[in-house]
Amino acid sequence: MVTRSDRFLSGLPEDAVYDLAVLGAGAPGLACAAMAARLGCRVLLIERTAHVGGTSAYSAGTLWVPNTRHAQALDADDDVEKAADYLDRTVGNRSPRALRDRFLAAGPDAVAFLEDQAGVRLRARPFHPDYLSDIEGSTHFGRALEPMPFDGRLLGDDFDLVRPPIPEFTILGGMMVDRDDIASLLTMTRSAKAFAHTLKLVGRHAADRLRRSRGTRLVMGNALVGHLLLAARRAGVDIATDARVDRMLATNGTVDGLVVEQGGVTRRIGVTRGVVLASGGFAGNAPMRSRYLPPSVPAFGPGAPGPKGELHAMAMELGGFHGRDAWQPCFWAPCSVNRRADGSLAVFPHFVFDRSKPGTVCVARDGRRFVNESISYHLFGAAMIERDEAGSTIPAFLIADHAAMQKYGLGMVRPGARGLKRYLASGYVVEGRTPRELAERLGIDAANLEQTMAQMKEHAERGVDSEFGRGSTVYQRANGDPSHGPNPTLGALATAPFYAVRLYPCDIGSAQGFVTDADACVLREDGSAVENLYAIGNDMQSIMGGVYPGPGITLGPGIVFGYIAARHAAAKAASDSGSAAAPTTPERQDPQETT
Missing domain, CATH: 3.90.700.10 (Succinate dehydrogenase/fumarate reductase flavoprotein, catalytic domain)
Incomplete structure (x- = not known):
């Protein structure tokens, strides 16, 4: 029986040790945890709030990853050189070319691993252009991937862990709709196909509301989070929600533990292979906002609650530092x-x-x-x-x-x-x-x-x-x-x-974050790595340099570098133990393209 995630620490022994701790359960953190577990690591995922998904759950859930098999299936006119040229022209020297190249090289493998090993289902639309479509190297489709609709009933009790979408983005008291559904809703009186689709949606939602406070057919960002949460659970990831990291522990500069509090229970948890910062960035921290953001920017925003920047302060004490070259801080x-x-x-x-x-x-x-x-x-x-x-x-x-x-x-x-x-x-x-x-x-x-x-x-x-x-x-x-x-x-x-x-x-997300190397390892200003500390997602200095070249340029790199960090940590485990860390074979997910 799985312990409730908001009471997880109370059942944990005093001397608990994990290979990898992932701090933050947005899409990058969930993906990193699931993939690291599939690669043989024992993983603890710690989330500060009561829900997983973070701002990813509010988003369209799109991943910008060029040259995947989905692009090939659409016969997209794209390749690594074209994508690199596009980023050179749009991002330029606002981020290191080496990190962008690593992203482009690892992206197709990360997506394949996520789908084949973790059971996540993605698709590419035949028309989804880059945002700067007048710049050479841009494409009209193939780079933007979106999650397939997800049946939240597959999560069982974990369904309530998924952060609900913004209410104003739902209809009929919690029914989620995507672009296809909206088209059907707007034309249902003129099209028999649209009417049938709408009728099926409403019928499913009515049945859901007899049992739950909202619909279980998840789309967009909620669908991505649902896919990833199920993948993490099936891979054996332990999840602690409503949990706060009080201290990050290090011995001789190597991160090797955490002090975590949850519901009045405090545990010192050993970490042998790494800690991954995936908390969502600095933007929830008032002093950092004052330092980086213009005073005209309001304090409110559409992001999910949660990140307060404490983890950034802890990482800075260990030598990590924020980048300075981004065009925009957010x-x-x-x-x-x-x-x-x-x-x-x-x-x-x-x-x-x-x-x-x-x-x-x-x-x-x-x-x-x-x-x-x-x-x-x-x-x-x-x-x-x-x-x-x-x-x-x-x-x-x-x-x-x-x-x-x-x-x-x-x-x-x-x-x-x-x-x-x-x-x-x-x-x-x-x-x-x-x-x-x-x-x-x-x-x-x-x-x-x-x-x-x-x-x-x-x-x-x-x-x-x-x-x-x-x-x-x-x-x-x-x-x-x-x-x-x-x-x-x-x-x-x-x-x-x-x-x-x-x-x-x-x-809607931090662009300014920790400077890392191409393995997502946090660096000090002298160029050395803070051993066992990684940063991904909005905690990592954006490889887009504060520029927004296309849909999903935060989640795509966040998940790809989550994959890179997971492989780096797993390889470290293998080399330390003297044997290869063999990924387990996942249970294949049931079909999830539901209406």
Whole structure:
């Protein structure tokens, strides 16, 4: 019988010893733990909160890993040299080329191991372009992998360990939907196939709600976490949730133990082969935020609670240090905020659903545009920060006319304007019968806003945004409305009333982290390694250098370097014992592409 993970330490002997301890149960930590266990290591996974998954559970769950067998199956026009060239052009000297090369070389093997040995199921879409698709070396598909839908019932009692998604991203009281489901929901009255799919989804969810507080059909980030949690459990990983590391122990500079507290129980745990930092980065630590982030960036964000930066302080005491070459210290997304009925703060990231749709525009306090609305969320957030002067672009104002609101929604308001009355009442959405009235209610320049909206009409008619180039790349046009022309991202704001939400630049993950070598070993400033200490995910200095070249560039490298760290630790165990660490053969998972 598996001990409850929130009471795990109470059943652990005083002299417990593990090969590897992984600190943090987001997707990179879960993957590293599962793979290390499959490679023969005895692994303890420690999570500070009550749930596993971290911010990965809130995300789309996409992994950016070039040249896997999924790309080959789609006959993608890609190879290692092309991917390396793309990263050279986009990232450049903001990260070491050697680490990027290691990522590209190990990525296909990491994905194959995750699928063949751990039972995780991934797929690539036939159209999923890189974010900087106008730069040579980019591709339109093949590099972005997403998890297959996962049947949470396979987890048994562990299902409740999976961090639930952001409520505003679910429907019908906890039913998760992905892009395919959304397409069916929007067309179910016009398509028999879409109606049948929707009926199956709703029926499954209704059955789930008789037994659980939310649906067990997991998609996107929740699906990835579900796959990885099942893989970790089947590989024999011990998991302790609601557990805090109080001290990191080292002998002669080699990390060899931890002091962990859980529910009033404290244990000193020996670690022979390594400790892996996978806690989610520095961004939950107030002093580090003050040191690295501009003061205009708000304290709230759409990430999961948990990381407070204590582990970073411990690793720094052992000689580890944060990198300094990243373009941005964090990855950004424009977010809108609203107070829920229970008093909690809902933070909604505006990734792709509204900013690039026709009939929308984003302006600063002067009523003028300052950014191409259809660029990636990271570039959009960076533009808000860099162009902010005395609160001119923070907050910014995303505006939609009535037709766009009905067709695409706006932020937390779903297509069909569902929920609009509630969000108008809370002040999340501001309404105006005319552009001037809307401007007055927002406190922005009315004459400039009227001129901006007139210019948008001209851009839409020509299909060319002469100011900022909106809809000028494959990626940008992909996020528009394919049924709208001549430019799928440009449309006049002509139908009253008009609506707006306030946008703030929020961090969605740390780009600045510990400098490591190509094996994910944490380095000191003199170039020597802190023996037995690894960093992956957002705890590792981003190999993307604070740039965001494509979908999944945090989770992809996080999981690949988790694989690299796991192999390094397992090889160390083999060399110390004088025999090879033989990976066990996993039990194959049941089919999980469910509806």
